Amino acid sequence: MVFASLVFLCLFLPLNLLLYYVFKNNIYRNILLIVFSLFFYAWGEPVWVSLLIFTTFIDYFNAIVVDKFRGRIWAKVAVISSLIFNLGILMAFKYSGFIYENINAVFGTTFQIPQFSLPIGISFYTFQSVSYVLDVYRGEVPAQKQYYKFLLFVSLFHQLVAGPIVRYVDIAAEIDNRKIKWDEVSQGITRFCTGLFKKVFFANTAGELATKYLDGDFSHLTTAGAWTGLFLFSLQIYFDFSGYSDMAIGMGKMIGFHYHENFRFPYVSRSATEFWRRWHISLGSFFRDYVYIPMGGNQKRMYFNLLVVWFLTGLWHGASWNFILWGLYFGFFIAIEKLFLQKILGKIGFLSNLYLILVAMIGWALFYYTDLHRLYDFSRILIGQTQLQFYDLELQITLGSNFIWILFAILFCMPLKNVMQSFLEHRSTSIKNLAISAEVLLNVLMLVVSVSLLVGKSYNPFLYFRF
């Protein structure tokens, strides 16, 4: 199931919340969440829900072994078994096709390329599970003795399919004991509605507009059209991904879980380094804590460590060379920023923001085209290597007919809410209440707009059908 669907919004979620608030006992509430989560996952992945459960079993035992044999060889064995198991299933399901393809290409072999469908969310939940075992090994948190609580942590539908990658340490206490505070529930609702709106109103629309430029016939694509396509995709991927994170964080708050922020307005960054502190934070910190720092971080072989981390970061996003390129591309900019660029960027004010936006947008081209030939053709158009004029009438009309939407989209990339909050800080209670009232109304509006656009998606008039 996906959050931005009518079944989820009007049946699954309200039922889940109502039952949750009716039960007072924490054990019942946890069981309720597990039942809903497994149902949620099985809706989209009826077969591989078994893999999810199997993974949790393995790591549940691994962590217990680690805890019990702390300091002894068995603890190490359990950690390694967890790593092998989790990375193994990732490898099998996500990367085996890619590996075979490359082996075939390099050695001229003809291995049958396995045709697995990628189980939804596998990249997220394997990372959550493995980070848990590692944290237990490092003594940061005791192993969870009760299996169902660990299953709850991994399978919780809020973050199961699209992140954020939640660390067990961060919510261990809340699994056992959490309080519902109504003002937080209300904040959670606001957050959820915002995320839903970002996904449905911005990301879906941007996607619909972007494909025309990015997936179309390149012989008709102007340079301005190519940049517009990239711009729209930059909006799409940000609103899509951060919208999902907002919804997860919001739903967490509705029932007393506190997840860390996953996006902090990445497009206002002024360097690639800063961008990655604001973009998909839970992934960046995962690689920082479990790869970069253990390898020596800034202290030894920094550039080699950067290379490895960014190779892996790229690869995590998908089993294809373009993702690896994309990761290394950011690694490169982060490295040169460390070398000298950061000093310059610090001095040129908002131009550094333009630098980052350019870097990020070109990065999205690497990210978008899994077909490297198409990427090459597209890049040529981006730098003006085309016979066509710079822009055409079609682009002009399309931009015109979406002008207001584009302005709103750009505004929504900025930390408006923070500005609003600092504005309200020293105001009177009545002004604050007025702001909350506005927020309540806005939530209803965002919900209604989202539902209408979701229903609108099912609208498919037939041109060629019998009348």
Place this chain on the structure above:
Amino acid sequence: MKKIPYSSLLHYLNLILFIGVSTAFGVMFFVLQKQKVSIIEKRDLATFPEFNEKEMWKGNYTRDLDAYVADNFPFRDDWIEFSYFLRNIRGWNPEGRVKIVSTASPEFIPKETLKEIIPDSAVKDSATAHSLLIYEGKAFQVFGSSHKMAAYYASCLNTFQLALGDSLKFYSVVVPSASEMSLPDKYLKIGKSEKANIDAVYKNLNTSICKADAYSKLIEHKNEYLYFRTDHHWTALGAYYAYSAFSVCAGFEPLLLENLTKKSKKNFLGTLYALSRDPELAKNPDVVEYYMIPGNHKVTVNQSADENTWTKGSLLAESRSSVGTYAVFLGSDYPVMKIESENKNGRRILVLKESFGNAFVPFMAPHFENVYVADIRYFKFALLDFIQKNKINEVLVIDGIFMANNPYFGSKIKSMMYKKVPSLQVKNPKDSTRKK
């Protein structure tokens, strides 16, 4: 009693509204009566999927459930209306009143099937219209096909013609869309030239096929009401000019318009309105005009699998409930229709058409002893066999330019020459957005 602060009340209100609104629609979904058909979309709405274990494991059952909920959502029509209102206020149009609407129109045939038909990169160029241009209250489909598609269509017709042999007369009409009749040059540049495409079809056709120059005839009268503003079809008047171009090929004296009684039905909002829901279009609905054809015609249709089962039909379905739409012409897209006239001249023609043919066929009726009208999509019999059995001695293939450039039509003609081929089934598209 302690007074609850106002801000807390607002927090409760937020919760109540959120859960209230979403639950209300969830409950109404179960309680309210469901529509079965969506008239404006011309399709059946999704029904409750039948449980099937195999499909369930593939994830198709839940996908069907999703589609069922979306298609039967409470007050669906109003939500859609609102969503199109939102679409239409996304910007303004600096170029006067011109607007481009990308349509969420489903793939007519799945890409995989297309690839089977022509294993070629040309698939990407196939001419399903993905955007509409709205200009001065009229909607136009942007034509974007390549000459490869034109050549493919011609090759299919050639194959068919060769199989028939030169003893049968064979005619082809490719009907342009409204664009080149009404759009200023600068907007035409957004798409590709239809004239050049039609020329490419005709150039590739066998010399023994007579090509009716409908295009020139239509251009001559381009300021008249030849195409609907809100629908992708042409009007009876547009069809009339093409018919007069066809008469040159077929060698008969066309009926004169001034001798025909004209009737009309008002307030027609057609497919292009349905696709765009553009308020400019809604302000100025179309009028469906139709001409009464002189003489008595016996019209029957065959919708069955048996070649001898014919039921009553009509040239103009004036009394149908869907009158006021393009369906007035021939009544519907029947798999095959037979028109017998009083003119016993021994001319028996088969018209292979899609819906563009419907407005055209009534004019033909008086000139032939029999007119058989077969819809390329739904015709159920083996074509050559059918032609032989009914002693047909002339064949006309008439297609709108978008259909002629859609490889489905050419390939369907070719494949049904010798054998029965199942008729077109359009399935509702599924939402396949999944997160990994």
